[in-house]
Amino acid sequence: MTTDTPARLLTLLSLLQTPREWPGGELADRLGVSRRTVRRDIDRLRELGYPVQAARGSDGGYRLVAGKAMPPLVLDDEEAVAIAVGLRAGAGHAVEGVEEASVRALAKLEQVLPSRLRHRVSTLQSATTPLTSGDGASIAPETLTVMASSVAGRERLRFAYRAKDGTESRRLTEPYRLVSTGRRWYLVAYDLDRGDWRTFRVDRVSEPFATGARFAPRELPTGNAAEYLRQSMWRRQETYEFLVTFDAPVEFVAARVPGWLGVPEAVDGGARCRLRGAGGDAVEWMAVRLAMVDCEFVVESPEELVRCVRELGGRLSRAGG
Helix, strand or coil: CCCCHHHHHHHHHHHHCCCCCECHHHHHHHHCCCHHHHHHHHHHHHHCCCCEEECCCCCCCEEECCCCCCCCCCCCHHHHHHHHHHHHHHHCCCCCCCCHHHHHHHHHHHHHCCHHHHHHHHHHHHCCCCCCCCCCCCCCHHHHHHHHHHHHHCEEEEEEEECCCCCEEEEEEEEEEEEECCCCEEEEEEECCCCEEEEEEHHHEEEEEEEEEECCCCCCCCCCHHHHHHHHHHHCCCCEEEEEEECCCHHHHHCCCCHHHCCCEEEHHHCEEEEEEEECCCHHHHHHHHHCCCCCEEEEECHHHHHHHHHHHHHHHHHCC
């Protein structure tokens, strides 16, 4: 029996946030109290502004309905652990669709998790191995959460960085945005030691540390972190320009390609569209990514990508018998 009234009210609110109707008897059993106590607790929640609706009759019950303001989300231990493990698993690989918002959610959740639950999350994740994973580099979720918190809090970030040639360095930055390309995470930040904007591959970052020093955000040259990353990759000659024509309208293609690849433009009166951009990954991966758009397309350049698509098509045809 829950004798602590505040704790009981939080448990009751957590149950009511499940999208179902709770009979009074079932709530009483779950809370270990009488039906009369449940009714009093429901009245207390209503006094606090929670829109709890009651249905009359023997089969009636209670449910939390939409109100003028969203009540705070209340999670029990099992729910908090489940959400944290799911977010950490997704954040560990730059899976397309797991955007910065998911990382921010993980940062907020882990910040308020009690130590006993943080230990359960870490233990569960270390004891499990996913059958499948993204084909990008693995990243410690803690690295992403520290970075996301620094971005949100406008707090200077210090970390160790390993460049492409293996050179190790220490960086002090003003983090601007985290950008996911679908296979990798990048940090766009102002490098204080070099006095200029830089992009950093997150899988090459180690020992991230939020210094606690606040800063006023600077104006990014391009005004958009994804565009800055695209231009930065091109300047470092890690990319190649490509031109692809899709036999589908702009809306169809735009919903199926990551924005950092470019913005499709309508051709032939809108029946088809053309995508011009820059890729920073192997042409083999780009060929597969284009095929995933799920419509007919023609690669016009570069020639290396044309050959790769042709070879991939032949290989798949042979695999199909």
